[in-house]
Amino acid sequence: xxxxxxxxxxxxxxxxxxxxxxxxxxxxxxxxxxxxxxxxxxxxxxxxxxxxxxxxxxxxxxxxxxxxxxxxxxxxxxxxxxxxxxxxxxxxxxxxxxxxxxxxxxxxxxxxxxxxxxxxxxxxxxxxxxxxxxxxxxxxxxxxxxxxxxxxxxxxxxxxxxxxxxxxxxxxxxxxxxxxxxxxxxxxxxxxxxxxxxxxxxxxxxxxxxxxxxxxxxxxxxxxxxxxxxxxxxxxxxxxxxxxxxxxxxxxxxxxxxxxxxxxxxxxxxxxxxxxxxxxxxxxxxxxxxxxxxxxxxxxxxxxx
Numbered sequence: 001x002x003x004x005x006x007x008x009x010x011x012x013x014x015x016x017x018x019x020x021x022x023x024x025x026x027x028x029x030x031x032x033x034x035x036x037x038x039x040x041x042x043x044x045x046x047x048x049x050x051x052x053x054x055x056x057x058x059x060x061x062x063x064x065x066x067x068x069x070x071x072x073x074x075x076x077x078x079x080x081x082x083x084x085x086x087x088x089x090x091x092x093x094x095x096x097x098x099x100x101x102x103x104x105x106x107x108x109x110x111x112x113x114x115x116x117x118x119x120x121x122x123x124x125x126x127x128x129x130x131x132x133x134x135x136x137x138x139x140x141x142x143x144x145x146x147x148x149x150x151x152x153x154x155x156x157x158x159x160x161x162x163x164x165x166x167x168x169x170x171x172x173x174x175x176x177x178x179x180x181x182x183x184x185x186x187x188x189x190x191x192x193x194x195x196x197x198x199x200x201x202x203x204x205x206x207x208x209x210x211x212x213x214x215x216x217x218x219x220x221x222x223x224x225x226x227x228x229x230x231x232x233x234x235x236x237x238x239x240x241x242x243x244x245x246x247x248x249x250x251x252x253x254x255x256x257x258x259x260x261x262x263x264x265x266x267x268x269x270x271x272x273x274x275x276x277x278x279x280x281x282x283x284x285x286x287x288x289x290x291x292x293x294x295x296x297x298x299x300x301x302x303x304x305x
Contacts, residue, residue, distance in 0.1 A: 045267045055268030057248065063268045066244060071276055074240035078229055080156070081163040085225075089168040090214070093175025094202070100176070101183070109176060116169035120228045123162050124235045131158070146237045159236045163228055167221045174217045178210035185209065208295075215292040222284055226277065241273045248273075 048055040054063040096109040128145040135141050144155045182188065183206055191201045233242035248266030 041267060045271070048268065054272045057269050058266050063272050066269070067241070067272050067276065070239060070241045070244055071273070073238065074229060074233065074242075074277075075280065077156070077159055077163060077233070077238065077240060078225055080160050081229075082167065082225060084160065085164040085167040085221075086171055088164075089171025090175050092168065092172035094179065094207070096172060096176045097179040097183075098202070100180070109173075112169050112172045112176070115165060116173060118166075120162055120166060120231050121235060123165060124158075124232065127158050127162065128235075147239060155236075155238075159232050159238050162236075163225065163232045166228060167225055170217070170221055170224065171214065174214055175210060178213040179206055181213070182206050182209040211295040212292065215288055215295055218288045219285055222281060222288070226281055241277065244269050245273055 045055070054067070056062055057066065092108070092112065096112055099108050131142050131145050143157050144151055145158065147155045179202075188201060188206055188209075191205045192198075196205075229240070230242045230245070232238065233240040234246070248269035
C-alpha cells in the first residue's frame, strides 16, 4: 500500500510538460519535464501531509470535505453493483452449466460471452439512447439518463445496471468453467453413485468445490468494477470521485494533446482520491484472500499471500 501511495504522489506531482518545436525530431516537437518544479511541488505536498491535513484544492476548498461524500457515493455504487453481480452471476453460471451438461441449449452461455465482450461505454450509450427514444415516442420518462438530485433512487438504476453487467457475465463464465471441471472429480462421481439427488450433488458438493476458482477470479472482477466505475460515473454524471479526478487531472493523463496550455495538477485531490480508492481495493482483496482460505481447507494454517 505504501508503494501505491508513493507511486500516486510521484505521478500526481508531475508538472506540466514543456513542448517545443523540433523540426529534426521524428514527431516535430520535443517534450521535457521541469524536474526542479517537480521536486518543489513534491516537497510542498509532503509538508502539507506532515501538518496532519489532506490540504486544499486549487480553489482553496478542504480536500477531505470534498472527497468524503463523493467517495461514499462511489462506494455505494460499487457495493450495490457487486451485491447484484456476484449472486446473479453465480446463478447464471449454474444455469449455463446445466444447459451445457444436458445439451439442452447453448443460447445461455452464448449470451454470457456476448455480454462479457460489450464495452461499458457502449452499454451506457445503448441504455441512454433507449430511454431517450422511449420518452420521445411515448412521452414516458422511464428512468433518468443522467444524475438527478430530485430522483436519487431512480438515477441509480442505469449506472448500477451498467456497472453490474460485466462482472455478472464474468462471474457466470467462471462459475460455468469451475462447475465443469469440478463435476469430473472423483468425489462427485462417488456422491452420484450413492444415489444422492442431482440437486444435492450440484448445489452442495459441486458448488462448494467450485467456490475456490470463483474466489481466485475475484481480484480481477474487482479491478474491472473499480476501473469501470470511473467510466460509468463520467457518462451518467454521477456525483462520485470521477468529477474530482477530472478537475484535478494531471498533465500526464492529457498526453493526447500536448500542444495545449495545461494547468498544474491539483496534487492534494489526486493523491487523496487515488490513495483512498487504492486502500479500499486492498482491503477488499484481503477479504477475498480470507474467504478463499475458508473455502479451501488446504490453505488453512498457511500464511496469507
